[in-house]
Every structure is written in C-alpha cells, then in structure tokens.
Amino acid sequence: MITAETIERIIRFDGGDLPVVSLYARVGQDGQATLATRLNGLLHEIRPLGRDSSLGRQARMSIRGDIDRIEGLAGLGGLERAGPGSVAVFSCSEADLFEQVMLPRTVRDRVMVDATPWVRPMLAVLDEYHRACVLVLDRRSAEAWELYQDEMREAGKVEDPALRRPIYAGWHGRAEHRVRNRVDDLARRHFRTTARLVDELFRTGRYEVIILGGHPGEMTGFADFLPADLRPKIAGTFTIDPRTATPADIRRGAEHVLRQYERAEERRWVAEVLDRVATRRPAALGLADCLWAGSVAAVRTLLVREGAPVPGVVCDESGWLGSAGDACPLCGKATRSTADVIGELADAVIEEGGAVEHLLDGAELEEHLVAAALRFSPPPPPEPSA
Ligand SMILES: [Zn+2]
Incomplete structure (x- = not known):
C-alpha cells in the first residue's frame, strides 16, 4: 500500500545541497529484462553528472x-x-533517501536530477484516488479502516469498556427507566468517543472522505456527533451488520460507495467544462481543440475518457501536439509519431502545472474523448503543414 507517510516523506524531503534523482519508468507490460534496459537508458542520461566536477x-x-x-x-x-x-523512484543516497512508489497508471519514462524530488507526475496520478476513512459502527463498538486504491487496512477501534460490564436490570419500573437512560448515555458516550477518533484520524491530513457502515438508524445518530467540518466529508453509507461483517464485506460495501462518489465527482467536472463551453469561457472540447490548447500550455484541467490509445504526432522542439503531419507547423522540425497522443497531452499538461482527470465513465462527454477547462483562450491554430 502507498502510505500517506511515504508520500509526505518524499514531498518534504530536504537533502540540503545534495541532488535528488527522480525517475519514472513503465512496468507491467513486459518482462524484467526490458525494465532493466529501460532503466539503463534513463540512467545513461545522468551518468555524466556522477563525474561532473562542477558538482561537489x-x-x-x-x-x-x-x-x-x-x-x-x-x-x-x-x-x-x-x-x-509505472514505478516512481526518488533517491538521494548521501542523505538516506530511497523511495519507490508503484503508480496504478503509466506516466512517461523520464529521469530528473534536481534539488528536490520531482513529484508532480506521481501526485497527478495519485490525486485520482481518494483515501477514505471507513467507519463501521453500532451502539457499542466502532472500527475504522483506511481504504485506498484497492487496499484496505485497519486504522483504529473504539470499544467502550463501560459497555462490557453487565448493567443491573431491575424489575421495578423506575429501575428499568434508569437502565434505559443509562444505555442511551452509554451509546452517546460511545458516539462521542468514536467521533473523536474520526477527528483525530482526519487531523493527520491523510483522509479525504468518510464512509459509514452499519445499521441505518445508528449511522444517522452517529453523524450528528461528528464535528461540523467533518459532516460534509461523508461520501456515503452502506448497510451492514457490524457484528457479523467480515473485512471483505466491509471492503465491498465501502468500495461501492467510493465508486458512486467518484462517478458523481466526474459528472461535476464534465458539467463544469460543458458549462464553460456553453458560456464561452475558455474551454476545449474534442481532440483537435485539446491538442492545440495543450500545445500552447493553456490547459488547466484535462478530462480524459478511458479508452483505446489514439495515435498522433509530437514536436519535441516546440511541444506541438497533433493528429497527423510530418512537419511541425510551429517550427518546421520533423515530428515524432506516437501511439498515444492523449498520453503525451496528459504528460504535457502535468508538466505545465495543470491537472489531468481520467473519467472511468465520461458518458456525458458523448463522442468526445477529451475536454478541458483552459486558463486562457488559445490563439487560432496554425494551418496544417503539407
Ligand atoms: Zn515544432
């Protein structure tokens, strides 16, 4: 599991005057031999630095x-x-940094040596995944789990010791009333303790959303105990019997809620871009417009529908991206053909500080594969070269 601590450590790493090597390489498509070749090719670019006497x-x-x-x-x-x-590697051996992070999506192979770890491509991929705090509770106990990507692990537990002690249940009417009140008091106390646990978990900054599992009435009762700033973070609830639920049951329920939440989020992104198009604010719809916007670094947020790669061409000199053409219409240099021009566009957007969101569904985009919210309206595109 990619822990929030690992990511934090990489982002906050300070090696003083020492350089950090950041490397991204694709994995999983071919064997280890090819990975070795790919790593070697990347490292070859930085080998001269190991002998560069201008460095200390x-x-x-x-x-x-x-x-x-x-x-x-x-x-x-x-x-x-x-x-x-892809695997992302961050290394500064003299300052004791060596971290590798597996990314669930491919990014372009590259290597960088700089004063700080080059984390932007990693964060762009990880941003698409929400870290959820899954809380399964009833009136006596609560269990917190961390759900991230496709893994779930325990994050905390509340068992109110007072509830373990037998409660005197008198047959006298008055006593029964007292006992019932006491049970309610205990449930309230348990909910308060549990809300504190959730609050503490959120203070670490690692979680984005809360998912509640349990009996519907009890979950509603509990939600009132959450601090006001945490209540809006409830992404959804699922019904489960906490006493008999297995971790697999919990995970299934929570993942379903998270998928629904992500779908709703995707619909909001698409609606925003379509609204920009409708109101003539800077936006791009469709491959041609998005490639041109990406060529001039105008893209703020790029939305990409999952699908088959689309071939195209790139000019490594000017950054021009297109569907076809042997020569770059901006600088005249020969273009490089690519099997996946949307991937190249996504990389370019990330390098210019924009965001890329991959839509698992994206039905609202209809036939368009890509759409983008732009920072400014790009100039008219150049005439395609012969
Ligand atoms: Zn060019």
Missing part, C-alpha cells in the same frame, strides 16, 4: 550511489504488476 564531491558520490541502487531495481523483482503502471 559528495553530490557526485550521491548521484553515483543513486544510479547503482536504481540499476539494482530491475533484478530485485517486486516490480511486476497485474496491469500496466
């Missing part, structure tokens, strides 16, 4: 250490994936 001695040593360690990755195994993805 310790910086050179650090880069050489990074290269050695990253080279070893391909031989270690553990980088296999069921589906295609």
